[in-house]
Amino acid sequence: MSLQSSVTQAISNLYNQEIPESQVQLQKTKKEFEGHLTLVVFPLLKISKKNPEQTAEETGKYLKQNVPAIADYNVIKGFLNLTISPDHWLELLNEIHADADYGLTKAGENAPLVMIEYSSPNTNKPLHLGHVRNNLLGFSLAEIMKANGYKVVKTNIVNDRGIHICKSMLAWKKWGEGASPESTGKKGDHLIGDFYVLFDKRYKEELRVLEFQGLKKEEAEAQSSLMAEAREMLRQWEAGDPETVQLWSMMNSWVYSGFDETYKRMGVDFDKIYYESETYLTGKEQVMGGLQKGIFYEKEDGSVWADLTADGLDNKLLLRADGTSVYMTQDIGTAKLRFDDYPINKMVYVVGNEQNYHFQVLSILLDKLGFEFGKGLVHFSYGMVELPEGKMKSREGTVVDADDLIEEMVQTARQTSEELGKLDNCTKEEADHIVEIVGLGALKYFILKVDPKKNMTFNPKESIDFNGNTGPFIQYTHARIQSVLRKAAEQGIALPEKVQPGLPVSTKEEELIQSVAAFKDIVREAGEVYSPAVIANYIYELVKEYNQFYHDFSILREENENLKIFRLVLSKNIGKVIRSGMALLGIQVPDRM
C-alpha cells in the first residue's frame, strides 16, 4: 500500500472524511529537518477543524501506530515529518535490485502507438547545431515514450524538393560539373552545401551588377538570369524531365550518405523516412477532397483556402492559384500517408518554436479532415540555439556545423583524457571508444539538460566543460561504480539476490535509496511533459548524491560483511539507474574511463 493511501486512510479514520489521494502532499523532507517524507497539513485543516500542530500530531501518531513502514514522526509548524523504518528502505532496494529494467515499462500488444517526427533536414546543406538539438531531443523523446510503454515509430520527413535544391544543382552544372564526393574527398552533404553557398555568392554578384546599372533591388531580383534558370530547373523537375531528375537523385544520394554518417555518429536513427517529393501530391488530393466536402473554399483566382476564423485564427492558403502546393499542403499529405502506413494513436512533431503557428493550424486542419490524431497532435516545440555573438546566420558564416562540432568535442575529450592519464592502460581501440562516448556524451547532455522550450546559448569554446553538471561527470561516476563492482568480484564477493534486513543503514544511504526509487516517477513525468531535461537533471542530482556518499563511506573496506554487500548492491543499482537514465537520453556510459 502506498504511503499516500495510508494517509488518506488515516484522515478518514481520524476525521470521518474521505479525501482524494491527490490532495495528499507528500514531499521529500528538507535536509535541515529530521525525516524522509513531509506531509503538508495545511490543506487538511478544513477537514480536521483543528490547528496545524494538532492535526499534524494526530495524523503522525496514527501513522506511526498503524503503518509499519513509518518508524517515527515529528511536527514543525504545519509540517509533519515522517521517518521511514530502515527495513522498509531495504525492502525497497530489494525490489529495485530484483527488477532488471527498473522504472522502464515495456510496450504490450495493445500499447498505443506514437509516431515521432524529428530531424527533417533540407537536402541542400549539411546538418548544423539547430539540427543537433532537434535530433537529440527527438531520439531521446522516443526512448522516453518507449519507457512509458508506448510503441514508437521514429520518422523523418526529408525536404528533398524545391527551389533550394535546384540552386545547388544549377551551381554544380555551371561551375563544378564532374565534382563528386569521391573526386573531392568531401562528405556528400558538405559538397552540396558548398554549391548552394556558391550559387548564393554568384547570385549576389549578379544583383550587384544589375543594381549598378541603375535597377532597383526588386527589379534586379526579377531580372536575375541565375534565379530564372533555377526556377526553370524546378519546372523541369516537376515536369519529370529525365536529365534533371537524374541529376537531382544523384545529388540527393550524395547528401543522404553524408547525413547517414552524421546520424550514425550521433547515434540516432529512424524506422521510416518520408520524402516530400513523394508526399506533396497526396497533400493536394487531400485538400481537393476537403474542398469537395465543403471544409475548404476556393477563391476566384482558383486558390484554395481554409477559413479558421471560427477557431480564432486567420484564413490559410492551401493551394496556390496555379495549383502548386505549399508547406501546409505537404504536411497534410505526409500525415495521410503515415496514417495509411501505421495505426497512429498519437503524433509528435519535433520542430522548432518558430513554427508554433503552423502546427496550431495543422492540428485544426487534420482534425477537420478527420484524422484521429489531429486534435491531439503534439508539437514538441523547442527554442533556438544561439551563439554568444547572437543567432547563427548562414549568410555570415556563423553556422556551427554538426560534423565539425562533434569532431571538436571528441578531440577535446581525447586531449583532456590524455592530460589526466585516463587512457594510459587502454588499448587504442578502447581509448578511441571511450573518447567517442565521452565527447558525444558531453555534447548531448549539455543540450538535453536545458528545458527544450527555452532558447539556449551555446558557446563552443567555453560552454562545454567536463566538470560539474555534465555528461562526462555522470559517465565518470558510472565508470567508478563499475570499477568497485569489478574489484568486489575479484575479491570473490558475490552479490546476493536480496540484502538481509536489520542493517545499520545510515541516513545518507536511505536518501540514496529514496532517490533511486524516484526514477520510476521521473520517467513517467518526463513522458508527460515531453522533456528529456527532467531525466537529465534527475540523474545529475542522483550522481552528485552518490559521489558524496562515495567519498564519505568505505564500500570495499567496510568491516561488516553484510553492510559491505548492502553498499555494493546499492552502488550496483545506482549504476543501473544511471545507465537506464542516460540511455533515455541516448547517451552511452562507459565501464571505465
Next chain:
RNA sequence: GGUCCGGUAGCUCAGCUGGAUAGAGCAACAGCCUUCUAAGCUGUGGGUCUUGAGUUCGAAUCUCAACCGGAUCACCA
C-alpha cells in the same frame, strides 16, 4: 498592433500541479591525492526570483497590468 514563449547569483541553468531559510555548476578564494578512479570531495563569498498590484494562513510558482528579450502573424519551407 494580435497571438505565443521566455526574464531566477557575474555566466550557464534547476526549482514553477502554491509550502519551511530560493538551489546546482562554472568563474573567484581556501582546503583535501601512501585509503575502492582528484573528470572528484569539503568550505567561503555571491540574490529586490524584471517591476507593481491581487488571490492566499503561505507566492519564484497562480491572476492581472507594465517593462525587457525572442518567435510568429508569407501564394518561403
